[in-house]
Amino acid sequence: MTLPGKAEMPERPERLLEELLALRDEITGTADTLIARFEAVGARITPEVVNLAHYLVIRHHDLRPLQRALMWRGLSSMGRLESRVLPTLDAIAASLAALCGRVSPHPAPTEAAFFTGEARLEAATDALFGAPPLRRRCRVMVTLPSEAAGDAAFVLGLARAGMDVARINCAHDDAAAWRSMTAHVRAAADAEGREIRILMDVAGPKIRTEAVQGPKDRMKILAGEALRLVAAGRPRVSEEVPFSASVSLPEMVTRLVPGDRLRYDDGKLEGVVESLGDGEAVIRVRHTKTGGTKLKPEKGINLPDTALGLSPLTAKDEGDLATVVECADMIGYSFVSRAEDIDLLEEVLARFGAAGSPLGLVAKIERPEAVKNLPDLIARVAGRRPFGVMIARGDLAAELGFTRVAEMQEEILWLCEAASVPAVWATQVLEELVKTGLPSRGEMTDAAMAARAECVMLNKGPAVAEAITLLDELLGRMDAHLFKKTPRLRALKSW
Structure with missing residues (x-):
């Protein structure tokens, strides 16, 4: 036709x-x-x-x-x-x-x-995140900062602003701090007379820079310059390669091949592997921020072309899961890519007595393999435990490229809706507001569109309580206009 x-x-x-x-x-x-x-x-x-x-x-x-x-x-x-x-x-x-x-x-x-599919999605969302607030369908998830462990009043303030889910990032702090955060969240929920669920996010094999070295007069790398990554020992610089960093996952260096792309710090720098040596790789920088990108420790590295062959669960994660099972309502599973990764997690959970428990699972979609295998991941969990998908836009953009992340975000939302799986809209939501107290115009539109997901995640920052309050109102208003992809034709009053 x-x-x-x-x-x-x-x-x-x-x-x-x-x-x-x-x-x-x-x-x-x-x-x-x-x-x-x-x-x-x-x-x-x-x-x-x-x-x-x-x-x-x-x-x-x-x-x-x-x-x-x-x-x-x-x-x-x-x-x-x-x-x-x-x-x-x-x-x-x-x-x-x-x-x-x-x-x-x-x-x-x-x-x-x-309309049965809509009812199934609503039931799945309630099973994972708890009952919705009165004024909106989309839940608000908030990443707790380290100081939340020692400040019950701070956590109570987040709850009063409208937090529905508290996220604890197990890449930071320790079990004692996580238990303290959990206690503060449970106390805040009791004080507010409603349930606030807890998601604990296991770190996975995140690749980060560790020690860094560069010219004494500057640490900003420019396009055209070279960066050496070392698998072991101190960073090593030279006149030809003036920047160097050690990495948190040494085996990644040995799995690179010439031509592989590397993105650093959520795409603030992009380069390609130019040459390999004994336990080191030289990266030729192609793109940076205007004026260069500063080389810092503890910044993420993404390798979209490299087959790392890594387990999504590290030894640290397996130890952390003992506390997760004790404290959390759901697990954030980082770097999950294949259906077999679900089985791996279930084996560890069974060792801690959580097989068949109502503990929820949120698969973080961060790499191209996870996107490709998403239908199998969804099918593997279906009917076994409460399940959701987090669209981790930071890592996803660094892996797929910035031009594709918006398109892929939409496709993941559609696929999740088809399977009645709640989706979490994550990374950089209202970031300027959270950091500075004043939102940008573009991020307000992004936050409004987050109403199509079942949950939206805010990161930590000085003005996070103000961001929750704004998001609570914004999502409530958008509910009257939009359900998933369907416009709702409520009466307009602006004209």
Whole structure:
């Protein structure tokens, strides 16, 4: 089918009906292969997984011509079928059949059946994050700073501002501090008379700079200069390579090959591997911030082209999980990439007596492999424990490139909705407000669009309480205008 032009007659309803029914048959037939693949990775084939399979099949088609032919007849744009693939097709087919004086072989769904996917997503969101606040659907997650361990009043202030989920980052502090933070969150929830869930985020094999060295007169690297990474020992500089850093994961250096890209500090610097030596790699810098990028310790390194072959759970993570099981309502799983990574985590949880527990799991989508394998990850967890997906936009942008992260964010949201999996919109939300007390105009729009997710995460900063208050109001207002991809046509009062 081609887009109707001035010299073309639009397709007749009879032809559209036959095309739609053929599409439906192809979807159900091809989805069986996908469902068999999900079963092979240990998935339970729930209705959510079946709809996910249907969605994956239909989105491999270019639906734009069919959309256009249906839209002008007032039938459907098919643009909001994520949670209800077959019900949407059946509703359209029934309407087309009525136009043709026929009866569709697939009856139109009831109202309840049509919106079942939305109900499933709501139930999954409540199971993971607890009951929603009165004025909004989207929850607010807040990363606790280290000082929260010793300041119960600070945590209470976050709760009063509207925090629904407290995030504890296990890359920082220790078990004693985490227990103290947990106690303060539970006390604040009791004082407010509502539940506040706790997510504890295990660190995973995060690659960071450690010791750094550069010219005495400056530490900013410019495009065209070279940076040496060393696997062991002190950083080593030379006239040809004036900057150097040791790394937190020495084996990464040995797995690089010439031409591999490297991004530093959320993409503030990008370079390629130029040469390799004994336990070291020289990176030629291609792009930096205007005026150069400062080389600092404890900054993240991303390697989008390098097959690291690392387990998402380090020895430290396994030790930390003992405290996570004790304190948390859900685990943030960093660097999860394959369905087998879920099994790895479950084995460790079983050792701590958490097999079959209601402990929730939030998979952080940070690397291209995780994006590619997301359907299998979702299917592997479905029906086993409360589950959500965090769109970790910082690492994802550094891995995929800034031009692709917005597009991929949308696709992940669609896939999660198709599977009735709550999504967390994370990284740099209201960052200027959190840091300075004054938001930028662009980040206000970003925060408003976060209402399409089930939870939005704020990072720590001096003005985080003000950011929670603003976000609470903003998300409540957006709920009246938007549900997922569906505009809500409430009455406008500005004109």
